[in-house]
Amino acid sequence: HTIDTQLVNKDGKIIDISLKLALLDTEDTSRGIIYTLQDITELKKYEKDIREKEAKIRSAFLATPVGIGVVWDRVFRDVNDNMCDLVGYSREEIIGTNTRFLYPNDDEYYRIGALLQGMIRTKEPLKTQGRWIRKDGKEINVAFTFALVDPQDPPAGITFTVEDITEKLLAEEKICNLTQFQQTVIENADIWLNVLNEKAEVVIWNNAAEKISGYSREEIIGSDRIWELLYPEEEYRKEIFAEAKAILEQGKRVAGLETTIIRKDGEERIISWNSRNLVNEKREVIGSIAIGNDITQKKEAEKVQKTYFHFLQELIDAVPVPVFYKNKDGTYLGCNKAFENFIGIKKEDLVGKTVFDIASEDLAIQYYEKDNELFENGGIQIYESCTESVADGSIRRVMFNKSLFTDLNGETAGLVGAIIDITEIKENEEILRKYTEQLERSNELKGIFTDILSHDILNHATVIDGYTCLLLAEEDGEDKLEKLEKIENTNRKLIELIDCVAAFAKLESMDEINFETVDLMKVLNDCTSQFEYQAAQKSIQIVLENDRKCDTVANMMIEEVFANLISNAVKYSPENKDIKIGVKDWNEHWKITITDSGEGIADKDKQLVFDRFKRAVGDCNIKGSGLGLAIVKRIVELHGGQVGVEDNPNGPGSVFWVTLKKA
Numbered sequence: 001h002t003i004d005t006q007l008v009n010k011d012g013k014i015i016d017i018s019l020k021l022a023l024l025d026t027e028d029t030s031r032g033i034i035y036t037l038q039d040i041t042e043l044k045k046y047e048k049d050i051r052e053k054e055a056k057i058r059s060a061f062l063a064t065p066v067g068i069g070v071v072w073d074r075v076f077r078d079v080n081d082n083m084c085d086l087v088g089y090s091r092e093e094i095i096g097t098n099t100r101f102l103y104p105n106d107d108e109y110y111r112i113g114a115l116l117q118g119m120i121r122t123k124e125p126l127k128t129q130g131r132w133i134r135k136d137g138k139e140i141n142v143a144f145t146f147a148l149v150d151p152q153d154p155p156a157g158i159t160f161t162v163e164d165i166t167e168k169l170l171a172e173e174k175i176c177n178l179t180q181f182q183q184t185v186i187e188n189a190d191i192w193l194n195v196l197n198e199k200a201e202v203v204i205w206n207n208a209a210e211k212i213s214g215y216s217r218e219e220i221i222g223s224d225r226i227w228e229l230l231y232p233e234e235e236y237r238k239e240i241f242a243e244a245k246a247i248l249e250q251g252k253r254v255a256g257l258e259t260t261i262i263r264k265d266g267e268e269r270i271i272s273w274n275s276r277n278l279v280n281e282k283r284e285v286i287g288s289i290a291i292g293n294d295i296t297q298k299k300e301a302e303k304v305q306k307t308y309f310h311f312l313q314e315l316i317d318a319v320p321v322p323v324f325y326k327n328k329d330g331t332y333l334g335c336n337k338a339f340e341n342f343i344g345i346k347k348e349d350l351v352g353k354t355v356f357d358i359a360s361e362d363l364a365i366q367y368y369e370k371d372n373e374l375f376e377n378g379g380i381q382i383y384e385s386c387t388e389s390v391a392d393g394s395i396r397r398v399m400f401n402k403s404l405f406t407d408l409n410g411e412t413a414g415l416v417g418a419i420i421d422i423t424e425i426k427e428n429e430e431i432l433r434k435y436t437e438q439l440e441r442s443n444e445l446k447g448i449f450t451d452i453l454s455h456d457i458l459n460h461a462t463v464i465d466g467y468t469c470l471l472l473a474e475e476d477g478e479d480k481l482e483k484l485e486k487i488e489n490t491n492r493k494l495i496e497l498i499d500c501v502a503a504f505a506k507l508e509s510m511d512e513i514n515f516e517t518v519d520l521m522k523v524l525n526d527c528t529s530q531f532e533y534q535a536a537q538k539s540i541q542i543v544l545e546n547d548r549k550c551d552t553v554a555n556m557m558i559e560e561v562f563a564n565l566i567s568n569a570v571k572y573s574p575e576n577k578d579i580k581i582g583v584k585d586w587n588e589h590w591k592i593t594i595t596d597s598g599e600g601i602a603d604k605d606k607q608l609v610f611d612r613f614k615r616a617v618g619d620c621n622i623k624g625s626g627l628g629l630a631i632v633k634r635i636v637e638l639h640g641g642q643v644g645v646e647d648n649p650n651g652p653g654s655v656f657w658v659t660l661k662k663a
Contacts, residue, residue, distance in 0.1 A: 004040065016044040070149065072157035074099050074113065086142075086164055088135030102132045104139055116146060116158065123151045129165065141166045192271065192292030195278070198285060200224050200244060212271070212294050214264030230261040247277050247288045258295070270296045322419040325405070328412055330354050330371055342419065344391025358390055374402055374415055387419065397423045513555045513638050517663045520550040520590060524581055527562040531570050538575045542566065546583045550590055551663035554639055558660070561635050564628045565594045565656050572598035573653070589641065589659040597653040606645050632658075 003019045018038040025031045067083030069076055076094050084091055087102060103109035112130050119126040126146040133139055143165045150156040186193055187207050195204035205220045213230065220226055227244075231237035240259055246252040254275040261269050275290040313334070316323050322339035326332050332350045340346055345358060355367040366385060374381045381402045386395050402417035468488045475481055521544075528542045535542055552558075569579045577597035584591040601609060610633040636643045641659040648655055 004044075007037075015039055016041040067162040068159070069094075069162070070157055070159050071099060072155075074116075077157060083162065086134075086140075086162065087132060104131050104133050112144070119146055119158075120148065120154045123148060123154070132162075140164050141169050192294070193289070194220075194226075194292075195287055195289050196244070197287040200227075200241075202226055203287065209292075212263075212269060212292070213261065229264070231259075232262055236260075244275075244288065247275050249285075251277050251285070268296075269294055270299050319418075321421075323416070324350075324419075325414060325416040326371070327414040328375060330368065333414065339419070342389075342396075342421070343387065344389040360388055363388060370400070370402075371415060374404065375412065378404060378412075384422070396421055397426050513557070515553045515555055515639075517551050518554045518556070518558070520552045520554075520583060520592070520660070521546065521548070523554075523559055524562060524583075524592070527559055527566055528581065530563060531566050534567075534570050535579070538570070538573070540570060540573055540575070541578045542570075543578050543580045545580055548583075550583050552590055552660045553663050554660060557635055558639065561632045561658060562592070562594075564632050565658075568628065569594050569596040569598075569656075572596060574598065577653075586659060589661055591657055591659050593655050593657045595648055595650075595653065595655045597648065597651060600647055600652055600654050601645060609645060610643060636660075 001021045003021065005017050005019055006014050007017050008014055016039070018040045019035055020038075021033055021035045023029055023031075024034050067080065067086040069079040069083050071077060075096065075098050077096075079091060079094050081091075084094065087094070100109050103112070108131055112128070115126060115128055126144070128144050128146075130142055130144060131139055132142050141164070143163045145161045147159055148154055148156070149159055186204070189206065190208055192209045192212050193204065193206045194202055194209050197203050201222060201224045202220045203222070205215075205217045209220075210216055215226075215229060227237055227241050231240050243252075243254060243257065247254060254273055257273040257275070259271055259273065261271055263269055271292040272295045273290055273292050275288060277285050278287045278289055280286050313336075316336040317338075319336055320338055322336065322342040324332060324335040324339050332353050335343075335347050335350055340350075343350075343358065350358070355364040355371075359367060363386065370381065370383060370385075382399065384397070384399050387398050388395055399420040399422050400417055401420065402415050404412050404415050407413040465488070468484055472481065472484050472488065475484060524544055528544060531542065566579070566581070573579060573596045579597075580593075580595045582593045582595070584593070610629045633643050636658055639660055641661065643658050644656075646655045646657070647653075
């Protein structure tokens with residue numbers, strides 16, 4: 001029998017004793033007892049220390065905020081409460097159970113098992129990640145830390161810690177995605193982005209920076225040589241570097257700073273910079289970030305635009321009429337030199353003003369209402385009004401011609417207008433109106449005179465003709481007969497002149513006539529037959545050279561044209577000389593020619609013979625009214641044709657020609 005007890009030794013010290021008792025003779029208990037004593041004071045002290053340590057370890061085991069467990073041969077031997085909370089099972093459901101039930105599939109179970117076997121061989125702690133299935137069926141990501149309970153005795157089991165890292169992995173994934181997104185944005189942005197550290201050394205240099213500058217990351221990152229490379233001119237470089245230092249040291253922010261860099265290939269580029277410093281969580285400056293936009297093309301476009309605007313202004317200034325333009329609020333944007341001179345105000349004084357600033361109230365209201373009408377209806381606006389000079393107050397009558405202009409988006413941006421000074425035109429119109437009235441009265445008087453001529457005077461001439469015929473019939477004295485014949489001839493010429501004047505006046509008053517399809521050859525034959533007797537008196541033959549049908553569009557008064565021309569040809573042709581009449585195909589017209597063999601017409605007189613009372617027939621003593629060819633010309637003009645005269649190509653004489661439209 002073994003008994004643990006305590007004894008007091010000679011020194012008075014209490015010691016722990018293990019007392020083992022046994023009978024000397026198990027058959028005879030009276031013989032006595034034998035015992036042995038073992039000082040177990042140190043052992044008891046060691047066991048007490050062990051118990052205290054185990055209590056502390058157990059307390060830590062239970063209180064640790066992560067799951068802790070002990071497994072042997074992959075069977076749970078112990079777990080803490082956090083382990084139970086992690087998987088949703090109780091200690092009773094877990095302890096003594098194989099760990100397989102927590103893994104989502106065999107592959108994951110055996111994968112972790114293979115890792116544990118490797119750990120047992122190396123005897124080194126193992127950190128890894130895996131997947132478990134909670135009691136509620138939710139799959140979670142976990143982080144394991146495995147270690148041998150006793151590295152010298154691997155079969156003693158394995159202890160582990162486990163932590164749910166599902167949310168952590170999701171957060172890390174989001175952070176990773178965000179970082180990748182930010183990096184993608186930085187690298188693929190079409191704007192220059194670079195970051196400097198506190199020493200003004202480049203630490204970030206994106207793709208756009210490489211492309212715009214021509215320098216690669218390898219040439220730039222970690223160096224401050226960028227200043228010398230981009231700004232080789234020393235004074236300019238110092239100026240730009242001072243801006244960069246101000247950002248780093250003073251926290252200065254820069255927006256829209258334009259600098260000219262020199263690319264690696266020597267080409268100049270204009271960059272617009274936005275820059276600020278970077279600080280850490282302690283608000284300490286750790287560098288700066290700069291974003292650069294290559295505005296070289298924009299600057300070139302602005303230069304072209306300025307040149308274009310200058311050209312437009314020069315062009316507008318070259319326009320001799322006043323030109324102005326306003327925005328849609330009615331504020332003047334500009335004008336040309338002619339406007340300055342016309343209104344009496346300089347461009348710089350006009351810009352920014354409205355009509356109410358430069359015109360009288362009545363005119364300003366009219367201008368304002370007309371502008372609004374144009375903005376509402378669009379199109380082109382033309383109207384008459386007046387302007388008043390700012391310089392001398394003079395009033396001019398003008399015509400406004402205005403239209404809208406739009407911006408790049410097609411939206412109405414304002415209006416542009418031109419002013420035409422019609423003061424003199426209006427004055428001339430008034431003069432012309434009075435002259436027209438006088439002319440109308442003159443035409444009325446001419447009509448009255450024509451009526452008197454063709455009626456009253458003609459009646460008297462007819463009476464004279466009648467009495468002359470009676471006297472000629474009764475008188476037998478040669479001297480008196482000769483005088484009466486002269487009276488008769490003169491009177492008949494007077495009657496002929498009156499008829500011609502009346503006919504021409506009638507034609508002059510005509511603007512339109514009726515047309516019908518007429519056989520031109522029949523008209524010519526009829527006219528020719530009328531003059532056969534007069535021609536025979538001079539042994540002249542009138543030869544019509546065509547016999548085909550030639551239809552034309554004409555009024556029957558066309559006969560007067562050919563009758564007049566044939567009559568003249570007979571009058572002015574010498575004896576025994578034929579007159580030829582021809583009809584030629586002349587595109588969409590017929591060209592009728594009448595050729596005589598008379599004395600001809602001088603070139604200087606060819607344009608005069610068709611005017612009223614103009615006669616140019618050489619030394620011929622044949623008399624006429626001077627209206628015949630004028631009547632011919634007027635009738636042909638009413639037919640939309642032409643008339644003319646040429647020299648006879650085959651000898652002396654003339655060729656009179658007329659064109660008429662084909663039917």
